[in-house]
Amino acid sequence: MxxxxxxxxxxxxxxxxxxxxxxxxxxxxxxxxxxxxxxxxxxxxxxxxSKQNILLELLDSITNQIYKYELEAIAQQQTAITKLKAYLEAVFVSPQKNRKFYSVYLDFLAQANGNADYKRINMNFYENCWGIGNEIIELGKKEGVFSKEIDTLTNAKMMRALIDGSLIQWLTSNEKELHQFYKESCINSILNLLQYSKE
Known part of the structure; x- marks a missing residue:
């Protein structure tokens, strides 16, 4: 039952x-x-x-599912760079899925100012995302591919800002074929942010 x-x-x-x-x-x-x-x-x-009750549970569910999917993607990789690339592949999953999620997510964000529950769920989602960024950056520092001078948490936050900013810009461009361009540009921007060095 x-x-x-x-x-x-x-x-x-x-x-x-x-x-x-x-x-x-x-x-x-x-x-x-x-x-x-x-x-x-x-x-x-x-x-x-109520409708509010459904939508609250929906936001909680979809943000948790996305986080778990991204976490599983990086867990399968061993190095900071392969983890970062797997993370971006998981985030830029497909034009159709990204359009659907960000259309819904932006609608929820518009409601968040007056809703403490939405704010809490969104903050939890971002803290989870920053956790992924932290893991990748700390590993990259140990491997010597990212600058040891950068602040890990600040850059984990900026990493997610670049991801969401890229996807929102892609969404508002209304050009499906630019999805790959934004994904590649986002990876390159993150590597620059983290002062990536192959040496």
């Missing part, structure tokens, strides 16, 4: 993700979510007591 309920909740969350990406946060209704999930509005109400 519990497995069935978890599957139904997941189905509703996927539907919420779809409709927020299509209609925008403000325009989504419980009926939209129910229709996309192929269930009645009453079923949605059974699992979630």
């Amino acid at each position: 519990k497995k069935k309920e978890e599957e139904r909740k997941t189905q509703i969350m996927k539907a919420a993700y779809n409709v927020v990406s299509e209609l925008g946060y403000d325009n989504v209704t419980l009926q939209n979510i129910a229709d996309n999930a192929g269930v009645s509005k009453g079923v949605v109400h059974y699992y979630f007591n």
